[in-house]
Amino acid sequence: MLGKTSEAGQSLGKIGPLEVRLANSVKELRLAQRLRYEVFYEEMSAVADAQTQLTRLDRDRYDELCDHLLVLDHNSQVRNKPFSKLKPQIVGTYRVLRQEIADQHGGFYTSGEFDIQSLLDRHSDLNFMELGRSCVLEPYRTKKTIELLWHGIWSYVLMHNVDVMFGCASIEGTDPDELAEQLSFLHHFASAPEEWQVSALADQYVDMNRLPKDKVDYRAALRSLPPLLKGYLRLGAFFGNGAVIDHQFGTTDVLIIMPVSKLNPSYVSHYGEDASRYSS
Template sequence: MSIMRQGLFSPRKLVRKFTPAMRPDANLPNAQRIGPALQTPVKTGETLGRIGSLEVRMARNFKEVKKAQRLRYDVFYEEMSAIADAHTLATRRDADPFDAYCDHLLVVDHDLQKRNKLGRLKPEIVGTYRILRQEIADQHAGFYTAAEYDIQSLIDANPGKRFMELGRSCVLKPYRNKKTVELLWHGIWSYVLRHNIDVMLGCASIEGTNPDAIAGQLAFLHHNARAPEEWRVRAVEDRYVEMNRMPAEELNSKEALRALPPLVKGYLRLGAFIGDGAVIDHQFGTTDVLIIMPVSELNTRYVNYYGADASRYSS
């Protein structure tokens, strides 16, 4: 007899800590929901926070973007199972056309410095996130996520809301700790406030391309974190992978939750929803799920932690 059938374990209780107990009022304007928004947009190279030797800021120039691309290559291709084409192998950079017009959030370590070609010491980049605002996406090729999910239907249904895509998240292995992740999220929160963002979205990855091997993780997300109807987005039809791979009563929720990648669990803690259907990304060797985070739905505990004005780690 399963633990759930004995009544000793409830998946609802298990995910309670990942589910916002209190949400801001979704009917209020953005600034009223989360406190006074900072009025000045984030600038290139601007420092957004600091903890000790670690600083979170925007990339200053294309040289720094290239360094972020090298970090992504080291994590995605060297450490994980992404498959590089000839150009990627030659450059040892994870790059695509979106990089040219995205904003790049960086965590740099001032205690880890290398000399550049001019002999100047420069802090090394140890973490990065790629950010794309809707108005910028509209001027170019749209959102990267649109290749996997029908996000345009959600955007069209919310014409008064400002969307922002998060992607290409990675952190150098020795820096995968609370401090680095908190700085990245502090930077994202500052960016959200500065640009009056209403909805964050993007794909998060589970390692592996066999959905049956990660059936528990997919089923857990389907049963416990699927977006409500008004926020639900479906994977594009020719790439759709069913996430409801086992009944809720047969699912070992505790085990499935433990197996989820830290990034996905972090999104759930913030109050994220999961889209309908997964997508196999053979190039990166992953199974992707869609993350949808309306600012109005964010867990107020985390909003208060970072500060309604993003002041917690401001320098």
């Protein structure tokens, strides 16, 4: 898949020196994997196996199947190897997997935690796309960078006629009782309606309904959510039933479901129905 789509390397948007586009080579994929390693393993709580420690890359079998959105900073030129040419630094990444590709290669990554097949079967006339492995370098965790990533995703959705986006989103920590307010907030205030509902697999299921609705401090819970989850909520995302503990990454995963037809209209108009807002 990598670099074989017609839009590989094509700019999907710019804000000042920042640009979003798809990776167009194995070298760029490796740089995205290195960025993910820095964020997930060095900054956050992921536990690296020997191979991951040796390569300093976060990678799995799905990477070769996915397209990878990159945010580049043209004001920060770096050498990725000694004596190599200066190139814009990759400061953010997001990977996407289209249903037609997943169907040819054993399904989606998310199906290892959630009963995705039931959702696909219920909406067999729709075109699904999985989002995953989102990360941004700490100095770039700003509104501009997030907006640019979402502009890239929206452009990609339009290019490939995607009807539904979904994927795992993570809250740092593996003790659901310590995350009771966040999980209960998502359960009570953002749960997917029945037609879009999906449950965590039975052997991994963690109940998100940990506090009664009237005991959840709405504002405090919303503030405490990771920026990515707050972004999903603003876009109009639904959340699945049950969470999953990911001990390797030191996180608690929840499922987001975003039918394109249900996206917040103000965000669609913000980016442009033709993804023209930040087009270059």
